Amino acid sequence: MVGDGFRVHNFFPSDTDIGITGMSPFFLLDYASKYYFPPSDKQRGVDVHPHRGFEAVTISFHGSIAHHDNAGNSGVIRDGDVQWMTAASGVLHKEYHEEEFSKKGGIFQMAQIWVNLPSRFKMIPPRYQAITKDEIVRHLLDDKVSTVSVIAGEYRSTTGPASTFTPISLFTVDLKAGGNAAFRFPETYNAGILVVEGEVSINNKAVPENHFAWFDHNGTDFEIKGIKDSVVLILAGEPIDEPVASRGPFVMNTMEEINKAYDDLRSGKFGTLVS
Numbered sequence: 001m002v003g004d005g006f007r008v009h010n011f012f013p014s015d016t017d018i019g020i021t022g023m024s025p026f027f028l029l030d031y032a033s034k035y036y037f038p039p040s041d042k043q044r045g046v047d048v049h050p051h052r053g054f055e056a057v058t059i060s061f062h063g064s065i066a067h068h069d070n071a072g073n074s075g076v077i078r079d080g081d082v083q084w085m086t087a088a089s090g091v092l093h094k095e096y097h098e099e100e101f102s103k104k105g106g107i108f109q110m111a112q113i114w115v116n117l118p119s120r121f122k123m124i125p126p127r128y129q130a131i132t133k134d135e136i137v138r139h140l141l142d143d144k145v146s147t148v149s150v151i152a153g154e155y156r157s158t159t160g161p162a163s164t165f166t167p168i169s170l171f172t173v174d175l176k177a178g179g180n181a182a183f184r185f186p187e188t189y190n191a192g193i194l195v196v197e198g199e200v201s202i203n204n205k206a207v208p209e210n211h212f213a214w215f216d217h218n219g220t221d222f223e224i225k226g227i228k229d230s231v232v233l234i235l236a237g238e239p240i241d242e243p244v245a246s247r248g249p250f251v252m253n254t255m256e257e258i259n260k261a262y263d264d265l266r267s268g269k270f271g272t273l274v275s
Helices: 099-104 255-266
Strands: 009-012 026-037 045-051 054-062 065-069 074-077 082-086 091-097 106-116 127-131 137-140 147-152 168-175 180-184 190-197 199-202 205-208 212-214 221-226 230-237 245-247 250-252
Touching: 026 190, 026 230, 054 065, 065 082, 074 082, 074 127, 091 099, 099 106, 106 190, 106 230, 168 180, 168 221, 190 199, 190 205, 199 230, 245 255, 250 255
Parallel strands: none
Antiparallel strands: 009 026, 026 106, 045 091, 054 082, 054 106, 065 074, 065 091, 082 127, 137 147, 147 168, 168 230, 180 221, 190 212, 190 230, 199 205, 199 221, 245 250
């Protein structure tokens, strides 16, 4: 549990093969598989906490997630929506179940991705992108029912709404059983696929629900076929070739910068946020 509202499995960096650089520019993937939360008068979640040096991208598959921070940003994301928070020089924020969802209870499923920032962007002012499901552009596949939803990057001339600091492709793919989708990324990119629903084959290898497939760098092309009706999340991006230092809620380039972040937090330079 992260706080009392996010029941997650960490695919990386905790996996020793992937580590802290194996999916760069993505630093972390926390995945909350489907879980029923009963009704509650208390809004479950994570209380006020800091971040610096990266972006936190939250995707809601089921359930409603609320956010507010001390940079003046707030919002609620629901099924299919995306929250893209650039912590950069530092924010205090809180994320929790939206009030009505808490009262009614229901199925909760989400993913949070930490996207590292190059050193030249780590101390820029924070920003926030609230991306609704309706703003995400969908590319219709050859079977005329399956789709690729482009959050960031480009798929066959379909460009996503998210603004990024390095080349990133972030897609969700809805595949009907028997449907297929072909993808091509530069051989130098790091790439992985999370199977959110169903079961797929990737280059003829079956990958079941709630599993993560991590790619090597042998070639540029792959194909996903739906063994069942399926939803997958695709992450691919150009690696950031810089040192990485991390501790707790901070991702920087050196331990001196990490220590400085903790000093700034203790001295009040992150500001305040009323919980």
